[in-house]
Amino acid sequence: xxxxxxxxxxxxxxxxxxxxxxxxxxxxxxxxxxxxxxxxxxxxxxxxxxxxxxxxxxxxxxxxxxxxxxxxxxxxxxxxxxxxxxxxxxxxxxxxxxxxxxxxxxxxxxxxxxxxxxxxxxxxxxxxxxxxxxxxxxxxxxxxxxxxxxxxxxxxxxxxxxxxxxxxxxxxxxxxxxxxxxxxxxxxxxxxxxxxxxxxxxxxxxxxxxxxxxxxxxxxxxxxxxxxxxxxxxxxxxxxxxxxxxxxxxxxxxxxxxxxxxxxxxxxxxxxxxxxxxxxxxxxxxxxxxxxxxxxxxxxxxxxxxxxxxxxxxxxxxxxxxxxxxxxxxxxxxxxxxxxxxxxxxxxxxxxxxxxxxxxxxxxxxxxxxxxxxxxxxxxxxxxxxxxxxxxxxxxxxxxxxxxxxxxxxxxxxxxxxxxxxxxxxxxxxxxxxxxxxxxxxxxxxxxxxxxxxxxxxxxxxxxxxxxxxxxxxxxxxxxxxxxxxxxxxxxxxxxxxxxxxxxxxxxxxxxxxxxxxxxxxxxxxxxxxxxxxxxxxxxxxxxxxxxxxxxxxxxxxxxxxxxxxxxxxxxxxxxxxxxxxxxxxxxxxxxxxxxxxxxxxxxxxxxxxxxxxxxxxxxxxxxxxxxxxxxxxxxxxxxxxxxxxxxxxxxxxxxxxxxxxxxxxxxxxxxxxxxxxxxxxxxxxxxxxxxxxxxxxxxxxxxxxxxxxxxxxxxxxxxxxxxxxx
DNA sequence: GTGTAGGTGGTTTTT
DNA sequence: CCACCTACAC
Numbered sequence: 001x002x003x004x005x006x007x008x009x010x011x012x013x014x015x016x017x018x019x020x021x022x023x024x025x026x027x028x029x030x031x032x033x034x035x036x037x038x039x040x041x042x043x044x045x046x047x048x049x050x051x052x053x054x055x056x057x058x059x060x061x062x063x064x065x066x067x068x069x070x071x072x073x074x075x076x077x078x079x080x081x082x083x084x085x086x087x088x089x090x091x092x093x094x095x096x097x098x099x100x101x102x103x104x105x106x107x108x109x110x111x112x113x114x115x116x117x118x119x120x121x122x123x124x125x126x127x128x129x130x131x132x133x134x135x136x137x138x139x140x141x142x143x144x145x146x147x148x149x150x151x152x153x154x155x156x157x158x159x160x161x162x163x164x165x166x167x168x169x170x171x172x173x174x175x176x177x178x179x180x181x182x183x184x185x186x187x188x189x190x191x192x193x194x195x196x197x198x199x200x201x202x203x204x205x206x207x208x209x210x211x212x213x214x215x216x217x218x219x220x221x222x223x224x225x226x227x228x229x230x231x232x233x234x235x236x237x238x239x240x241x242x243x244x245x246x247x248x249x250x251x252x253x254x255x256x257x258x259x260x261x262x263x264x265x266x267x268x269x270x271x272x273x274x275x276x277x278x279x280x281x282x283x284x285x286x287x288x289x290x291x292x293x294x295x296x297x298x299x300x301x302x303x304x305x306x307x308x309x310x311x312x313x314x315x316x317x318x319x320x321x322x323x324x325x326x327x328x329x330x331x332x333x334x335x336x337x338x339x340x341x342x343x344x345x346x347x348x349x350x351x352x353x354x355x356x357x358x359x360x361x362x363x364x365x366x367x368x369x370x371x372x373x374x375x376x377x378x379x380x381x382x383x384x385x386x387x388x389x390x391x392x393x394x395x396x397x398x399x400x401x402x403x404x405x406x407x408x409x410x411x412x413x414x415x416x417x418x419x420x421x422x423x424x425x426x427x428x429x430x431x432x433x434x435x436x437x438x439x440x441x442x443x444x445x446x447x448x449x450x451x452x453x454x455x456x457x458x459x460x461x462x463x464x465x466x467x468x469x470x471x472x473x474x475x476x477x478x479x480x481x482x483x484x485x486x487x488x489x490x491x492x493x494x495x496x497x498x499x500x501x502x503x504x505x506x507x508x509x510x511x512x513x514x515x516x517x518x519x520x521x522x523x524x525x526x527x528x529x530x531x532x533x534x535x536x537x538x539x540x541x542x543x544x545x546x547x548x549x550x551x552x553x554x555x556x557x558x559x560x561x562x563x564x565x566x567x568x569x570x571x572x573x574x575x576x577x578x579x580x581x582x583x584x585x586x587x588x589x590x591x592x593x594x595x596x597x598x599x600x601x602x603x604x605x606x607x608x609x610x611x612x613x614x615x616x617x618x619x620x621x622x623x624x625x626x627x628x629x630x631x632x633x634x635x636x637x638x639x640x641x642x643x644x645x646x647x648x649x650x651x652x653x654x655x656x657x658x659x660x661x662x663x664x665x666x667x668x669x670x671x672x673x674x675x676x677x678x679x680x681x682x683x684x685x686x687x688x689x690x691x692x693x694x695x696x697x698x699x700x701x702x703x704x705x706x707x708x709x710x711x712x713x714x715x716x717x718x719x720x721x722x723x724x725x726x727x
Numbered sequence: 728g729t730g731t732a733g734g735t736g737g738t739t740t741t742t
Numbered sequence: 743c744c745a746c747c748t749a750c751a752c
Contacts (some may be wrong), residue, residue, distance in 0.1 A: 064742080360739090363743095419729090422728085456728095597740095
């Protein structure tokens with residue numbers, strides 16, 4: 001590694017080099033998209049260590065996503081030439097979790113506390129609605145969930161709230177209060193709790209705080225614009241006085257305001273962290289000047305910016321293409337055509353990113369890609385550890401770790417069905433309330449007291465002994481063995497196996513995959529911080545819900561939301577669905593600051609592109625199964641015209657409306673004659689076999705259609721001569 | 728208590 | 743358009 005650091009410094013530009021080599025003190029790096037943000041953090045750590053200004057042990061590096069944390073770790077070990085021993089690198093949530101595991105007593109948590117994700121949290125709230133008798137027509141559990149998380153993100157506990165006069169607010173407060181109680185009793189911590197609790201841990205334990213303040217002499221934060229109130233407080237607390245805190249961020253890429261992120265934190269940092277030095281990184285190494293100019297023009301429509309103009313020495317490149325699809329399927333077909341073109345010009349599929357505002361948009365795009373035989377992979381939708389059957393299996397394990405976990409108890413008591421229905425569960429919960437004990441204890445009492453009928457008693461006994469046996473096995477069996485036992489002895493695996501249908505079989509396979517996941521986990525995650533493998537695994541499944549990737553092959557087109565695209569780049573980028581109401585999303589219609597966030601999201605999307613950018617929208621879109629007229633997004637009008645090339649489709653076509661006359665021919669199509677061909681229609685040709693209509697041109701006798709044949713590839717055929725028939 | 732047929736109501740983004 | 747939920751029949 002002796003070659004390295006001087007050489008590495010040379011590839012940095014002056015501003016980057018300055019940021020990397022500022023010796024001590026607080027540093028704010030305002031870094032535009034593609035200007036080498038992460039690189040600065042990583043190099044700064046390496047530089048400080050190599051100049052013996054600090055040791056790895058005193059580094060705390062925080063990121064926002066797991067993806068980013070992994071990236072940082074691997075770049076660090078590459079640069080340092082070894083594993084970054086003793087460094088704390090991770091997400092806010094991950095690091096908070098680690099603190100809480102190490103100091104669970106001081107944090108007033110049970111040793112076996114469990115991390116729950118948003119879904120679990122919602123379940124707890126729903127059940128609370130029932131026990132509190134909250135009117136579910138007037139109160140939305142999701143809204144209350146949002147309320148609770150918002151409060152926690154602001155660092156406010158239920159008992160710190162002033163009691164509200166507004167009856168609506170009052171109910172929310174009450175649910176919050178009871179929710180906290182349940183979490184305490186059952187040993188559960190949601191995501192926001194991790195942050196708040198670890199903040200309180202440090203705040204309330206001066207000697208711990210002093211220890212960590214002394215230890216982490218250097219704190220570095222990536223994507224600082226995404227920090228929320230409690231994360232900021234956490235940093236401020238941990239940094240203490242006169243420390244060396246480096247934060248890197250871009251106010252123009254703040255896209256998590258809805259989750260409590262505060263851009264103002266950047267200004268606050270400058271004010272509240274003494275002697276902060278400000279460095280701007282404005283040179284972009286990623287995009288063509290055209291793309292960059294478009295991005296700059298777009299973002300200039302936002303007020304209240306820090307002010308920063310990205311520039312590049314890169315070439316001008318192609319203009320940005322805007323395509324107006326007839327409907328969303330036409331839009332997708334256009335994307336496919338453009339991808340083909342890219343591939344034909346010796347581009348590869350993994351150079352392509354298709355971005356959209358909401359996950360729901362992915363399906364039509366996927367279908368078009370499948371039909372075109374282009375391999376793709378998707379980030380989004382259900383992650384592995386979020387699947388219902390997986391959560392079922394994990395709930396058994398959670399119950400084993402902590403029998404007082406009523407939520408998990410409720411989840412699995414009758415999954416798979418074992419004859420313990422609503423009525424029996426009700427009896428158990430009543431017993432639990434009566435004896436102030438957990439559902440688990442109540443279930444055993446129910447057997448003793450014979451409050452359930454014989455048949456149910458038998459199943460209940462079976463359930464109890466299942467869990468007890470597992471409890472016995474925990475210390476001796478490996479994680480992999482445990483899970484194997486759970487899915488077999490609980491009957492879960494058999495339950496899905498015996499069901500008809502692909503879905504059920506998939507679920508069975510997922511359960512088996514869970515065994516592999518546990519196996520991998522055991523191999524890759526050596527027990528750290530003396531956590532039991534089982535607890536570590538369960539936390540891992542909540543905190544990092546697993547790869548969001550599913551789809552085909554390696555060299556694949558990547559589909560994802562604009563949010564998950566942050567931090568990535570692609571030579572070729574499509575942003576789809578640039579329509580009023582979709583992007584910007586109608587939720588942000590009335591709220592100017594929400595609209596600005598949408599614009600930043602668009603800015604993020606645009607700046608993902610290196611060489612070529614396509615922006616598409618549809619004039620009609622199916623929403624809730626209804627065709628709706630749509631209008632182009634206002635953002636499209638904010639790009640300077642000279643950077644844009646608008647592509648118009650040749651004819652008004654629709655997948656649902658026929659576009660050309662039938663085999664009889666003479667039909668002009670103008671009268672909407674029915675038996676014509678449609679885009680996307682399956683057809684059959686005597687010689688080429690079956691295929692799909694993907695395009696057409698001309699009219700009347702000169703109509704030609706472009707057919708993608710399953711076997712013979714794509715061909716243009718004159719409709720008048722080709723003996724084409726609907727398949 | 729369990730399973731299925733219909734109706735219903737709901738789409739932002741994520742640690 | 744879909745996944746979820748309620749209402750019924752077993």
